[in-house]
Amino acid sequence: MTNSIQIFNNPEFGNIRTLTEEDGTILFCEKDVAEALGYADTVNALKQHCRGVVKRHLIDSLGRTPEATFISEPDIYRLICASRLPSAQKFERWVFEEVLPASPSWQ
Template structure:
């Protein structure tokens, strides 16, 4: 049985293994840190088959561990609703991966100068590939960072612009997904989404030509609501434009 390299994130153990010289993480450890209550379901729902492996070489008490690679790790981070997810991401990319690269990649000691040169070239190639993978995921994480670092409420039109669509199109989509419906000309959350802290409403007065005023109710999304929309739309295949940038 292979021996794991163990890291600790805020007193939570995260076990890692090298599989064909590539870092893999124990899926249960990662999912637990990210707040998933049902860790097997989280891995099953959010991690692609090619990003996970399970075999008898990696077992605990006779049970084979489900391991996930870096791509699978980032998938769980992106789907996590915990604000701490971005802190965990930074910890992985700044501490865990560099340590694995330094300690795990030198398991085979070169026996000649030619082998040493080949090993150095391989390590450089792997490091460049890892940096590229991290860079590709960074925009997605940065979008969540932007949301979670703000306390302002935002209009539907602002959120819609993040996805390259109009407010009308986003409102219609949220209606189709069972989030809201129209009542007396205003979009209202369905009961199951009320009292979740997703929106805030306030009234404003608009002067009328006859000297009177028209009272209008305005509803805006909180940052919690914005994260809710993000998780909902990404599950349906809709992504913010900044996540699609190269």
């Protein structure tokens, strides 16, 4: 299995990019998650709450390879718990009930 990208869309939370690594580990684009949870300063949210940060180069539609920051599933929980938005629970439900079950390593 090679690293595979999936993009999940939600009308309320926007796009969340996930990356499934060769070992089946699911990583989430930190910026997408932090913005969906209402963090104004995504870099600060990452520093304060996330522990499993990894950088990956992705190929975009123009063939460029920008670097993106991804976080582990436990870091999703940390960001959800620290979010002050009432919609954080709805985001959690969406991730647990739709995003994770649709990921290749859950199937």
